[in-house]
Amino acid sequence: MSKGPIEFYYDFSSPYGYIGAMRIEDIAAAHDREILWRPILLGVIFKATNSAPLMHVPLKGEYSKHDFARTARYYNVPYKLPSKFPIASQAPARGHYWLEEQDKGLAKRFSLAVFNAYFVEDKDVSSPEVAADIAHALGVDRAAFLEAIQAPEIKQRLKDETQAAVDKGVCGSPFFIVDGEPFWGSDRLPMLSAWLERGGW
Amino acid sequence: MSKGPIEFYYDFSSPYGYIGAMRIEDIAAAHDREILWRPILLGVIFKATNSAPLMHVPLKGEYSKHDFARTARYYNVPYKLPSKFPIASQAPARGHYWLEEQDKGLAKRFSLAVFNAYFVEDKDVSSPEVAADIAHALGVDRAAFLEAIQAPEIKQRLKDETQAAVDKGVCGSPFFIVDGEPFWGSDRLPMLSAWLERGGW
Secondary structure, three states, X not given: OOOOOEEEEEOOOOHHHXXXXXXXXXXXXXXXOOEEEEEOOHHHHHHHOOOOOHHHOOOHHHHHHHHHHHXXXXXXXXXXXXXXXXXXXXXXXXXXXXHHHHOHHHHHHHHHHHHHHHHOOOOOOOOHXXXXXXXXXXXXXXXXXXXXXXXXHHHHXXXXXXXXXXXXXXXXXXXXXXXXXXXXXXXXXXXXXXXXXXXXX | OOOOOEEEEEOOOOHHHHHHHHHHHHHHHHOOOOEEEEEOOHHHHHHHOOOOOHHHOOOHHHHHHHHHHHHHHHOOOOOOOOOOOOOOOHHHHHHHHHXXXXXXXXXXXXXXXXXXXXXXXXXXOOOHHHHHHHHHHOOOOHHHHHHHOOOHHHHHXXXXXXXXXXXXXXXXXXXXXXXXXEEEOHHHHHHHHHHHHHOOO
């Protein structure tokens, strides 16, 4: 029986991506699956799907603002709409891939800390300096981090990961793929969980 | 304590609207709420939100086609992607409001029968003739129905209902409002149910 990882695609600027991150570990553990943490750039997805950030869409923007907070309360996830929202998430996304080359667990902890800094502590994680502070708090050398996220290889890595996601049909954040089955949205997690339980239907 | 109705907005061409219609009655009954059945035109919503039918959106189209069917199976709702999809739903939507003026229960049964004809029997419910057949099977005079859905007053009624929905922030199908609280998508029904249970959070 296949026991592949849960591929988890997210943009650090996505509130539903954050809520997904807060919930996916319990689901993965309950079904004995690894998680493949894959930060991507929603801007590229928006171009591929002729879409725009929810906050810029009439009607949907107001609704979403309300639903982000209500959904977080529903799941007991601490949440505050950041002062600067949405943001470009290149700095922390590149940082994740650089850290992953050294230590997968460290990269995951970094991703969770970035989400917490943005959606709980209202820190502007689009800033390389802020991203470096978050990494430093996890024991990473600050200067090495800042240098790494400007390196051409890591810039290309993030582009390649985002393109690979688009090629797999990833059309939003969060997006999960397990055993080839795609699930878009944190609201699909109960269904993803049932899918793992039953092996599909 | 407020015991207002669950306002239920849907387009007959919306698979998630259909799935919502198959599930909302049990939820309403469990919480002793009436349902206000409100067919609207998604085309007007798309204009208001600069959106397009999911099937016409790259990546999201393919995903949605897969998710419509998977979600229907998850809830044991019979479903087949119609041969002609999406469609313009003026004829049955006008029919609903005309029937509602005579008998609310009849209008509801008509809406459910339209959904069934489209998503189970693959009938093109955009056709006035097909809509009239569906009404006729419920005991309605066929000729009177066909005349009624061409009357200026009923055309205006549908326009007004759709505009009223937009004014309330309705940004998709299905969309539910209960005690002023908005819920977009059939995937928000568990949350709507919890909201009724707890009186909000």
